[in-house]
Amino acid sequence: MEYYVIQSLNALVFAVILLLSGLGLSVVMSLMNFVNLTHGSLYLLGSYIAVFWMATGQPWYLAFPAAFLGGAAAGLILDRFPFQLFYARTHLMQVLLTYGLSVVFADLMRWGFGAHIATPQIPELLRGVVFILDTPFPIYRLFVLASGVVLAAGLWFLFDRTIWGAVVRACVVDTRIVEALGINTKHVFTAVLALSCGLGALSGALGSGILAAFPGLDEEILILAFIVVVVGGLGTFSGVAVSALVLGFTMTFAKMLSPEFSNLMSLAVMAGILIWRPDGLIAATRREV
Amino acid sequence: MAGNRSTLVLSVVVAALAVLPLTGVPDHHLRLVAEILILGVAVMSLDLLIGYGGLVSLGHAAMFGVGAYAAALFATHVSPDLLLAIPAGIVAATLVGAVMGALVMRSANLFLLILTLLLSQMVWEVIFRWRDVTGGADGFRGIPQLTLPGGMAIDSGVDLYYVAGVLAVGAYLVAASFVNAPIGKALVGTREQPIRMTALGYSIPRIRLSVFMVSSAIAGAAGALYPFVNLYVGPQVAHWTMSATLVIMLVLGGVCTLFGGFIGAAIYLVFQTHVSSYTDRWQLVVGLAFVATVLFVPRGLGRELHQLLRPLGLGEPRVTAETDKKGTVR
Numbered sequence: 001m002e003y004y005v006i007q008s009l010n011a012l013v014f015a016v017i018l019l020l021s022g023l024g025l026s027v028v029m030s031l032m033n034f035v036n037l038t039h040g041s042l043y044l045l046g047s048y049i050a051v052f053w054m055a056t057g058q059p060w061y062l063a064f065p066a067a068f069l070g071g072a073a074a075g076l077i078l079d080r081f082p083f084q085l086f087y088a089r090t091h092l093m094q095v096l097l098t099y100g101l102s103v104v105f106a107d108l109m110r111w112g113f114g115a116h117i118a119t120p121q122i123p124e125l126l127r128g129v130v131f132i133l134d135t136p137f138p139i140y141r142l143f144v145l146a147s148g149v150v151l152a153a154g155l156w157f158l159f160d161r162t163i164w165g166a167v168v169r170a171c172v173v174d175t176r177i178v179e180a181l182g183i184n185t186k187h188v189f190t191a192v193l194a195l196s197c198g199l200g201a202l203s204g205a206l207g208s209g210i211l212a213a214f215p216g217l218d219e220e221i222l223i224l225a226f227i228v229v230v231v232g233g234l235g236t237f238s239g240v241a242v243s244a245l246v247l248g249f250t251m252t253f254a255k256m257l258s259p260e261f262s263n264l265m266s267l268a269v270m271a272g273i274l275i276w277r278p279d280g281l282i283a284a285t286r287r288e289v
Numbered sequence: 290m291a292g293n294r295s296t297l298v299l300s301v302v303v304a305a306l307a308v309l310p311l312t313g314v315p316d317h318h319l320r321l322v323a324e325i326l327i328l329g330v331a332v333m334s335l336d337l338l339i340g341y342g343g344l345v346s347l348g349h350a351a352m353f354g355v356g357a358y359a360a361a362l363f364a365t366h367v368s369p370d371l372l373l374a375i376p377a378g379i380v381a382a383t384l385v386g387a388v389m390g391a392l393v394m395r396s397a398n399l400f401l402l403i404l405t406l407l408l409s410q411m412v413w414e415v416i417f418r419w420r421d422v423t424g425g426a427d428g429f430r431g432i433p434q435l436t437l438p439g440g441m442a443i444d445s446g447v448d449l450y451y452v453a454g455v456l457a458v459g460a461y462l463v464a465a466s467f468v469n470a471p472i473g474k475a476l477v478g479t480r481e482q483p484i485r486m487t488a489l490g491y492s493i494p495r496i497r498l499s500v501f502m503v504s505s506a507i508a509g510a511a512g513a514l515y516p517f518v519n520l521y522v523g524p525q526v527a528h529w530t531m532s533a534t535l536v537i538m539l540v541l542g543g544v545c546t547l548f549g550g551f552i553g554a555a556i557y558l559v560f561q562t563h564v565s566s567y568t569d570r571w572q573l574v575v576g577l578a579f580v581a582t583v584l585f586v587p588r589g590l591g592r593e594l595h596q597l598l599r600p601l602g603l604g605e606p607r608v609t610a611e612t613d614k615k616g617t618v619r
Contacts, residue, residue, distance in 0.1 A: 029399075085584075092345055095345075096536070101576070104577055104580065106576075111570065223529075261418070263414050271392075271404060274400060274404045274407065275393075275395075278396045278400055280400065
């Protein structure tokens with residue numbers, strides 16, 4: 001019993017990391033119709049920022065805003081050049097451009113940060129374990145879980161309940177009408193991209209205490225986040241959440257059942273969902289005029 | 290094919306390739322050319338899906354890998370005869386392609402991309418974990434050399450080069466006749482106007498399934514020859530990064546041209562071989578070069594070449610790859 005509770009908590013923690021990295025990807029994909037495969041690189045960048053920040057002895061909690069700002073700044077630069085040229089292009093061209101960039105970034109980071117596995121010095125406060133049903137569970141994981149839930153709720157509020165979110169969603173439906181209302185949609189898109197890249201880096205900073213940071217992690221996270229977003233139904237908030245939970249739980253419990261076949265089982269579950277529902281778990285309702 | 294003149298150009302290219310070994314090119318260079326031809330065939334088969342069908346698959350390496358392992362296993366355990374081992378690879382890859390095609394035929398765009406990725410990674414997992422049969426992460430070693438029906442071994446770079454050349458010409462003819470056949474035209478129709486094609490009575494899933502099978506068979510043929518270049522095959526041939534490499538080669542060479550696959554494979558492999566001997570940062574250089582291609586030569590180098598060859602009668606390809614600006618994957 002305790003074992004299952006602990007494994008469920010582990011699955012939830014993993015799902016939260018997937019959710020956060022997936023949400024960043026999902027936001028640009030659904031709102032801007034832009035496929036950004038550099039998202040994994042931004043995740044890894046965030047992880048490295050957290051690792052280096054915590055090694056400097058600065059207040060540890062500032063590592064997360066630092067990662068967010070670092071990612072957002074990278075996003076602003078990328079938006080200027082070359083992403084803006086590709087917003088109106090086909091998905092294939094976007095995929096190719098951003099995949100090429102992610103290869104470049106991966107090698108730059110290997111060059112700059114080395115090929116070893118970098119782990120952050122987790123602050124004293126988050127280092128220990130708590131006993132849940134007499135079983136130890138790392139406090140850091142609970143911290144990730146809590147911050148993830150808060151962040152996701154905040155994002156949902158931002159996009160669903162504020163006027164700024166309404167503008168962004170209006171841009172998805174009809175950019176030209178929004179332009180006619182006197183809003184510069186280019187700035188809206190820039191802001192969304194910066195937010196998404198910041199989120200990617202922030203999820204990397206949070207995840208670094210669990211998954212560490214090493215070359216190749218960018219690709220792994222990218223693929224998982226991409227699977228989560230597409231299986232969820234491309235850009236529905238609830239879809240991403242459900243599919244992150246499904247993947248998080250499947251991967252954790254499959255590993256428990258049979259480490260040998262865990263990947264195969266997780267892949268099969270995700271593929272099965274896409275075969276069963278070709279438009280993803282929760283498809284966005286689109287009105288064609 | 291724009292009639293006799295393109296047949297002429299094709300014959301000239303084939304003739305030039307046929308006499309290449311007589312010019313004293315070193316054996317290991319011929320091996321590289323053989324590898325280019327083999328990967329070019331795989332890229333060309335992917336062009337049927339991506340270029341003509343608009344079906345962006347990130348799982349093509351699964352078929353290539355299954356063809357490679359099936360041929361290697363067949364050669365080791367049954368017979369190293371060329372005329373048996375290669376068909377074994379083709380059959381295995383076609384079967385996998387048929388299953389995959391049947392599973393993905395309802396999907397489109399990014400959903401198709403991810404579904405093919407998931408399914409091909411399942412194939413990779415099987416190859417990677419089934420250590421007793423495939424050798425797992427270490428790869429499969431001890432593959433015998435292919436033999437001709439008479440029993441003559443295909444051991445030198447020259448022999449391998451000629452086998453790859455015959456494969457490339459054969460695969461090109463199959464792919465070209467598929468594209469020019471009614472089914473090929475219908476395939477382009479489903480890419481451009483799916484609703485209109487359905488209204489005309491075409492079954493889009495059936496067309497997709499057939500292109501998946503043809504493309505898998507060609508990829509399987511290429512994969513079947515691949516292990517015999519180095520007498521080794523590793524699980525990375527079926528990994529999704531291999532699929533991504535094939536897509537990159539396709540775009541470098543030019544989508545929707547068929548022959549662009551060979552140009553893309555040549556650029557990529559030559560580039561990789563040379564840059565990696567000069568610098569450890571070859572991934573950076575390859576990545577930058579690829580980004581530059583996407584930025585400045587988005588139609589691929591093969592198409593630019595096509596334009597240059599226009600006076601020779603090869604003209605612009607009839608079908609353009611990037612027509613839809615609505616954001617559907619092309």
